[in-house]
Amino acid sequence: MATELDPQIVERLRGVMEPDFRASIVDLRMITHASSSRNKAQVEIATLAPLPEYSKELEGLVVDALKGDYKEVKVRVQPGTPSVLEEIAEALVAIEGTAAAAARLERKPPFSAGSSPTRVIGISSGKGGVGKSSVTVNLAVSLAKMGYEVGLLDADVYGFSIPAMLGIERKPQLIGNLMVPPVGYGVKVMSVGFFVSDDTPVIWRGPMLHKTLEQFIVDVFWGKLDYLLIDMPPGTGDVALSLGEYLPKSEVFVVTTPQLAAERVAQRSALAARKLKLPVRGVIENMSYFVGDDQKKYEIFGSGGGEALAESLAVPLVGKIPLSVTLREGGDTGVPENSGQGTKEFNELAQRIVDMGPARRYRSELKIN
Ligand SMILES: Nc1ncnc2c1ncn2[C@@H]1O[C@H](COP(=O)(O)OP(=O)(O)OP(=O)(O)O)[C@@H](O)[C@H]1O
Ligand SMILES: [Mg+2]
Structure with a gap:
């Protein structure tokens, strides 16, 4: 389902931390689209239910990370499809570590x-x-x-x-x-x-x-x-x-x-x-x-x-x-x-x-x- 992502943009976005998870949006697999042409970058980011102030914050972070390399940066933050959300959830579990994830499955406190x-x-x-x-x-x-x-x-x-x-x-x-x-x-x-x-x-x-x-x-x-x-x-x-x-x-x-x-x-x-x-x-x-x-x-x-x-x-x-x-x-x-x-x-x-x-x-x- 993932489209080709422009590797240069992805590299630039590696340092952008999702505000709540506090993990890289790249590691969280939240980027659903990243392309560029003629010095313009276009990025789409999937989240859960993006509230206006949350979307703004995330957009700002992405623009800041890219504006040095591109003349124009367009960012869209939108709700992810179920399969994208599932990927994000999997990425979260991977970041958390397998021990914590296993404990959760057994309903043991982490x-x-x-x-x-x-x-x-x-x-x-x-x-x-x-x-x-x-x-x-x-x-x-x-x-x-x-x-x-x-x-x-x-x-x-x-x-x-x-x-x-x-x-x-x-x-x-x-x-x-x-x-x-x-x-x-x-x-x-x-x-x-x-x-x-x-x-x-x-x-x-x-x-x-x-x-x-x-x-x-x-x-x-x-x-x-x-x-x-x-x-x-x-x-x-x-x-x-x-x-x-x-x-x-x-x-x-x-x-x-x-x-x-x-x-x-x-x-x-x-x-x-x-x-x-x-x-x-x-x-x-x-x-x-x-x-x-x-x-x-x-x-x-x-x-x-x-x-x-x-x-x-x-x-x-x-x-x-x-x-x-x-x-x-x-x-x-x-x-x-x-x-x-x-x-x-x-x-x-x-x-x-x-x-x-x-x-x-x-x-x-x-x-x-
Ligand atoms: N060091 C302090 N200096 C000035 N005001 C304080 C100080 N510590 C607490 N307060 C004020 O005292 C009030 C009670 O504080 P707080 O709500 O933190 O207490 P609490 O023990 O959590 O209360 P509760 O039992 O209702 O949960 C609040 O209005 C808080 O701003
Ligand atoms: Mg209290």
Whole structure:
């Protein structure tokens, strides 16, 4: 079905990355036509259901890649025929690697194998409103800026907030059974928020929830991630149980605020993680202080909560994030923190988590005396 493709154009387009898959459009076999005559290039690209802004983005990338060599570049982005889409799906699986593809067929989560290079990190707390989602988003963006491949799973199915915080308006693309997560600020995102409208309350119960999380882990084309961050819902309910089952390799970081009362609640979530046998790696204190115009640090919410929790869990306090007006505004407008107060602390937090390396796995049957 593939027509002859002009090899020079194909070579030029090799560097064009599909915005969601983040793989070369050549490797993805998305180019259905490429020809040139008298300094004019014509390219046709097949996608799933091209939304206007998506098509524009892709067209722009193709034009940029070719305009140095051709006086005129015509690009058409259009829905692929079923057989073309099948080829794209096959190409995706090839890029993902055979181990991940095989795991998917058996409905095994792609990150559960001991050999998986992906660090799965749950961000948790016993109490709502302490800034879990803000911390997860900004940490993800910091890691992506450092050059890591980062995914973010919004597991807060009742109170999803991640798509809005990252300004993502595009829905996941569906290719067969595969969902391709949209990308914001370099972070691949999957959330219930993409599938329900804002005013519909999500009232799923255990089994449905479990199934949804399974799909979000198994049926999503996450690609080769270095980090998968999970914004856990507040409390210690069903979601944590499901994740413990699907992502047994997860590590947990607990977010708390400086008040000691918040610390006690956060501890509950840490203990729940322990029950699931997920290693709690550290505590992140959020809203730790406010730096005034006088450059003084004001501990508005008190102090000591993070240290106390870290000590009682015998894990390090890995970060103290200040109160930040830009962070709060960014959360509302979909522009995550990357210049204002808190940026430096998030970058340092990301670096510390990277430096810690993955959790060591202890198998209880392998006791060394
Ligand atoms: N360091 C910070 N400085 C200023 N505002 C912050 C900070 N961290 C969080 N916020 C603000 O506090 C509010 C709650 O934060 P966020 O939604 O991240 O908390 P959460 O723990 O995920 O809440 P929920 O339990 O509802 O999911 C938001 O308006 C957010 O912008
Ligand atoms: Mg939240």
